[in-house]
Amino acid sequence: MTQYLLGVQMVEGQATENEPGAVEALNRDMVAQGVWVFGGGLEPRSTTSVVRATQDGVLVTDGPFAESKEYMAGFWVIEAPDLATAQEWATRASRACAVPIEVTPFDE
Numbered sequence: 830m831t832q833y834l835l836g837v838q839m840v841e842g843q844a845t846e847n848e849p850g851a852v853e854a855l856n857r858d859m860v861a862q863g864v865w866v867f868g869g870g871l872e873p874r875s876t877t878s879v880v881r882a883t884q885d886g887v888l889v890t891d892g893p894f895a896e897s898k899e900y901m902a903g904f905w906v907i908e909a910p911d912l913a914t915a916q917e918w919a920t921r922a923s924r925a926c927a928v929p930i931e932v933t934p935f936d937e
Contacts, residue, residue, distance in 0.1 A: 835919050
């Protein structure tokens with residue numbers, strides 16, 4: 830089976846209107862169906878840092894790497910037999926979170 834990253838895509842400052850408990854119910858179903866590998870929500874982008882190793886040392890800067898209003902606010906790693914199945918889980922995740930979900934297969 831292939832592993833897929835289901836990325837929760839948010840827009841900074843845009844509120845979401847998801848149903849309370851919907852994400853937790855989805856998580857429980859993923860575990861019950863045996864597709865769950867790992868998942869979690871991420872802290873706000875203001876808490877991020879970027880580390881760059883150079884020949885002269887290491888440069889650490891505050892804030893996200895990309896200056897964009899769109900960002901990944903959370904994710905799941907799942908195992909699925911094919912892309913279509915991963916997209917079905919992403920559809921359920923999009924409904925639970927009320928935001929777009931980006932599906933990316935891991936490089937084998």
